[in-house]
Amino acid sequence: HTSYQLDNQDPGQGQHLSRTTPVFSLDNVLFLEREFQLGNRDYVQTLEPRLFYLYVERQNQEDIPLFDSSTPTFTYRELFEENRFNGADRMGDASQIALAVTTRLIDPNTGAQRARASVGELFYLRDRTVTLDNGPPEQRSRSDIAGELEVMLSRAWSGRADLVWDPIDQNSERANARIQYNPGFRKIANLSYRYLRQEQDQIDASILWPLGPAWQVVGRWYYDIDDTKKLETLVGIEYDSCCWGVRLVGREYLDGERDETNRAVLLQFVLKGLTRIGSDIESLLEDGILGYTDRP
Numbered sequence: 001h002t003s004y005q006l007d008n009q010d011p012g013q014g015q016h017l018s019r020t021t022p023v024f025s026l027d028n029v030l031f032l033e034r035e036f037q038l039g040n041r042d043y044v045q046t047l048e049p050r051l052f053y054l055y056v057e058r059q060n061q062e063d064i065p066l067f068d069s070s071t072p073t074f075t076y077r078e079l080f081e082e083n084r085f086n087g088a089d090r091m092g093d094a095s096q097i098a099l100a101v102t103t104r105l106i107d108p109n110t111g112a113q114r115a116r117a118s119v120g121e122l123f124y125l126r127d128r129t130v131t132l133d134n135g136p137p138e139q140r141s142r143s144d145i146a147g148e149l150e151v152m153l154s155r156a157w158s159g160r161a162d163l164v165w166d167p168i169d170q171n172s173e174r175a176n177a178r179i180q181y182n183p184g185f186r187k188i189a190n191l192s193y194r195y196l197r198q199e200q201d202q203i204d205a206s207i208l209w210p211l212g213p214a215w216q217v218v219g220r221w222y223y224d225i226d227d228t229k230k231l232e233t234l235v236g237i238e239y240d241s242c243c244w245g246v247r248l249v250g251r252e253y254l255d256g257e258r259d260e261t262n263r264a265v266l267l268q269f270v271l272k273g274l275t276r277i278g279s280d281i282e283s284l285l286e287d288g289i290l291g292y293t294d295r296p
Contacts, residue, residue, distance in 0.1 A: 001018065001019070001020045001021075002018065002019050002064075002088050002089075002091075003016070003017070003018040003019075004016070004017045004018070004064065004065075006065070013063065014063070017063055017064055019059055019061060019064065019091065020059075021056060021057055021059050021091040022056075022057045023054075023055070023056050023057075023082055023091075024054075024055040024056075025052065025053065025054045025055070025082055026052070026053045027050070027051075027052050027080070028050065028051045028052070029048055029049070029050045030048065030049050030050075031046060031048055032046065032047040032048070033045065033046045033047070035108070038105075042108055042109075043105050043106065043107065043108065043114070044105075044106040044107075044108050045103060045104070045105055045106075046102070046103060046104045046106065047101070047102075047103050048101065048102040048103070048104075049100075049101045050098070050099075050100045050101065050102065050120070051097065051098070051099060052079065052080050052097070052098040052100070053096070053097050053098075054082060054094050054095075054096050054097075054098075055094060055095050056082070056083070056091060056092060056093050056094040056095075057093065058093040058129055058130065059091060059093070059130070061089075061090055061091070061130060062134045064089055064090070065089065066087075066089050066090070066132065067087070067089050068086070068087040068088075068089065069085050069086060069087030069088070069089035069090045069132060070085065070086045070087065070132070071084070071085060071086070071132060072084075072085070072086050073174075074143070074144060074146065074164055074173075074174075075146055075148075075162060075164070076100075076118055076119075076120060076146040076147060076148045076162065078146070079098040079100055079120045079121070079122055079143075079146060080098060080100075084128075085132065090130060090132060091130065092128060092130050093128055093129055093130045094124075094128065095124070095125040095126045096122050096123060096124045096125060097122070097123045097125065098120055098121070098122050098123075099120060099121060099123065100118060100119065100120025100121075101118070101119060101120070102116065102117070102118040103116070103117050103118075104116045104117075112152070113150075113152065114151070114152050115149075115150065115151045115152065116148070116149070116150045117147070117148070117149050117150075118147060118148045118149075119145065119146070119147040119148075120145070120146060120147075121142060121143055121144070121145045121146070121167075122142065122143035123141070123142050123143075124140065124141050124142065124143070127139045140168075142167070142168075144164045144165060144166050144167070144173055145164070145165045145166075145167055146162070146163070146164050146165075147162065147163045147164075147165075148160075148161070148162045149161045149162070155183070156181055156182055156183035157179070157180070157181055158179070158180050158182070159177075159178065159179045159180070160176075160177070160178050161175070161176060161177040161178070162174075162175070162176050163175045163176075171197060172195065172197065173196075173197050174195060174196050174197065175193075175194075175195040176192070176193065176194050176195070177192065177193045178190065178191070178192040178193075178290070179191050179192075180290065180291065182291060186208055186210060186216060186293065186295065187208070187209060187210060188206075188207065188208045188209075188289065188290070188291045188292065189206075189207045189209070190204070190205065190206045190207070190289065190290045190291070191203075191204075191205050192204040192205075192290070201224065201225040201226045202222065202223060202224050202225060202231065203221075203222075203223045203225065204220070204221075204222045204223075205220070205221045205222075206218075206219065206220040206221075206288060206289040206290065207219045207220075207289070208285075208289050208291070208292055211237075214239055214240055214241055215237065215238065215239055216237070216238045216240070217235075217236070217237055217238075218234070218235075218236045218237070218238065218249070218285055218289060218292075219234060219235050219236070220232060220233070220234040220288045220289060221233055221234075222288075229254065230252070230254070231253065231254050232251070232252070232253040232254065232288070233251070233252045233253075234249060234250070234251045234252075234253075234284075234288060235249070235250050236248055236249030236250065236266075236281070236285075240270075240295045242272075243271075243272055244269070244270060244271055244272060245269075245270040245272065245295070246267070246268065246269050246270065247266075247267070247268045247270070247281045247282070247285075248265075248266070248267055249265070249266045249267075249279075249281050249284070249285075250263075250264075250265050250266075251263070251264050251265075251266060251284075266278070266279035266281050266284070267279060267281075268280070268281040268282070282294055
């Protein structure tokens with residue numbers, strides 16, 4: 001149930017709006033497992049078929065304004081969501097079935113998951129009439145096929161990939177792949193690939209690595225394959241002690257709105273427990289280097 005009390009409405013539009021939407025879901029998972037050897041190692045492999053049914057009653061929501069609702073990026077996890085929109089301003093009507101399967105490789109001695117692969121698809125039993133722009137119903141009878149892969153090659157090496165495939169157009173809609181080397185605290189090297197059909201085809205490499213007990217080097221190289229140009233190059237150095245720290249970063253990046261290259265030198269002093277002085281380098285590094293964390 002969602003209710004609104006709105007001010008400054010146009011004439012003829014109500015100030016008090018509400019919506020009550022019945023939702024029913026049924027999630028069924030079957031767990032199968034077997035023991036086997038790969039090389040000279042013992043593993044437990046699982047096979048987990050999953051059937052998820054969702055029913056959401058149709059509700060006319062055209063009078064409810066859009067404050068924060070949007071369409072989420074379609075991924076494997078979206079197969080099992082009860083609302084196909086983000087936010088509370090729209091509750092998507094549904095009568096659909098998700099069919100999926102997951103398999104895992106588990107170390108029987110520690111219980112650690114060494115690998116996981118999942119794939120699934122939605123099958124729509126009726127058209128979807130609720131849309132963000134109050135447009136025509138969505139009539140497609142099946143969704144894209146979504147898959148995920150996670151591997152833990154060792155304590156230091158890990159990888160992840162996901163893919164969305166359109167079975168009707170026979171095209172890859174989106175793909176992401178990442179490998180990370182993380183042998184210890186604040187020792188990180190990342191290599192990523194991102195693809196979005198007709199929009200994005202990019203490589204992203206980043207690093208955070210110690211030069212000594214108190215010194216670390218940071219860097220990022222972000223490149224667009226389609227346009228054959230660098231989106232961002234970042235090189236910097238950090239010093240951290242028990243009480244204070246300093247960060248110095250040189251950055252060259254492409255301004256997407258103006259399509260021009262900008263250059264900057266950023267400096268930040270950190271008085272731990274008190275304040276930070278200078279550019280917000282910490283946020284820049286957290287956004288650009290996967291796994292970056294500030295030293296405690």
